[in-house]
Amino acid sequence: MEAKRMEAAMKGKYALRDVEVTLNGRLVLQSITCTLHEGRWSSLIGQTGAGKSTLARLFKGLLPEFGGEYLLSGQPVPRNRKGALLPLPDVGFVFQYPEHQIFETTVERELSFSLRMSGAGAAEIREAIQRILPRVGLTEELLPLSPLRLSGGQKRRVAIASVLLTQPRLLILDEPTAALDPAGRHSLLGLLKSWQHEGEGERSILFISHQMEDVAEYSDEVLLLDAGRLRGQFSADEWFLRQNDRLEAAGLRLPEPIQLLRLTEELSGQKIESSSCREEDVLNAVQAVWQSRRMNDA
């Protein structure tokens, strides 16, 4: 198992081998060996304080010092002359409450900032912005406005759009849906999913969330952190349909559809197979059991 993981870690695009991180004298992450596979939506789950944000920052290259190895396509990540890790340019990072990182005077300047810094021409910048706006559900009328005049949801879209404009290959998002209304949350998650799909296997997502329902609905695979250790990396279906004990041992709540599935199993005394951990499939599987009970009664 361990050897297999090590081998996988060698091949993947973003791979950690036996990583250890100490912050302010406290061991925050230990023995972390994992790979973010290209083109996949990986979610990082775990209780508050489990080390999720630290691991995310490491993937972006924001932690200067750590033990173990960080490999990019099998090669050690670049470091400066003092041996410190450098931020990786093709990893986009959307912090929690990304609207707090908006600092320009207009929406247009905010969006164009990274492109201007990388020396893009005015025409190229305009074209890139026009392409991104409809993708994130924003309109051109907003461009001349001060970001301060936007609603919370709009600000968050601007912040995410400006990260997408840097054309990352790995996009890391730390609780991106917190404090969004339900429609805003669904549209943001849908936007991320289509961004990932359009990358034709080259765009990956690392999504940090406490919303187990969203994790079950959108993830290809899930990494579970508990007290600084990786407790497993499996497909979302494996975690939510077959590894519930491990989730609960790490103090995590099961997604509500899965809770319903387990309760129906308990009531009916029979094992229920769902084709996936997504709500629609789980409800279908559960529905069949409830329906058959009704039939039996009639």
Added chain:
Amino acid sequence: MLEFRDVSFHYHKDKPILRGVDFSLAAGEFVCVVGRNGCGKSTLARLTNGLAQPRGGKVFVNGLNPAIPADLPAIRQQVGFIFQNPDDQFITSSVSDEIVFGLENMRVPREEMDERIRQALLAVDLTDYAHAAPHELSGGQKQRAAVAAVLAMRPNLVIFDEATSMLDPRGRSRMLALMQSLHQQGMTLLHITHHMDEVMAAQRVLLLDQGKIAFDGTPANLFAGSLPQSYGMEKPFSIRVHEALGWTGTPVFDWKERARLAWKLKGWKPQ
């Protein structure tokens, strides 16, 4: 308890935030306020204790008017606020100092303070954390400390302005349990949230849309139709399950209890 009469508000004339909002809250009600980001929910909360003043119409808190400066101290004692970010409202260096701060501002006599602190900590289940510093507390504990500070002032109405939105699921469900227990003790609660499951726990829900009240009624009635989706909301899981499994009766917050009951009732045939 709380009354809004034809209240309107704007920062810029061309961009109204609230337009003719009319509602009243009876003592002891647990009411949720929902609506899209930017629909005016927080403004509505701010108007209750004079943090913002209406441009039109009137607000009354137990007959007191936040537009009259002389009424404000009494209103601020009666209306407690819990804000979104637990870090923004913790201003002292320990949980008990946090409670003392509010009491000193209210000029509560020293000898009365200890008892008030004890009761408040007990109510939010932080008795063992009286001397804890903010960095020793989780987000959920900080929010509960903020609730303790508010409760010690013996308010009549507590407003939770997206107070659960930055908490993890564990912190969120504890906070909700705390709200339910305050409600049972007769406190009036106004809870602004984007979490539809929390709405199901309340007795009544106000849906704000473009500065107006688009719905005022029970959560079950709000979620029965297609209204929620057209206003950027979604049906909570308890409703989705209720509909998917064809349960009868009024949907309830505790869908698990309902499932157990529904499973049992299937064996019972009506006459």
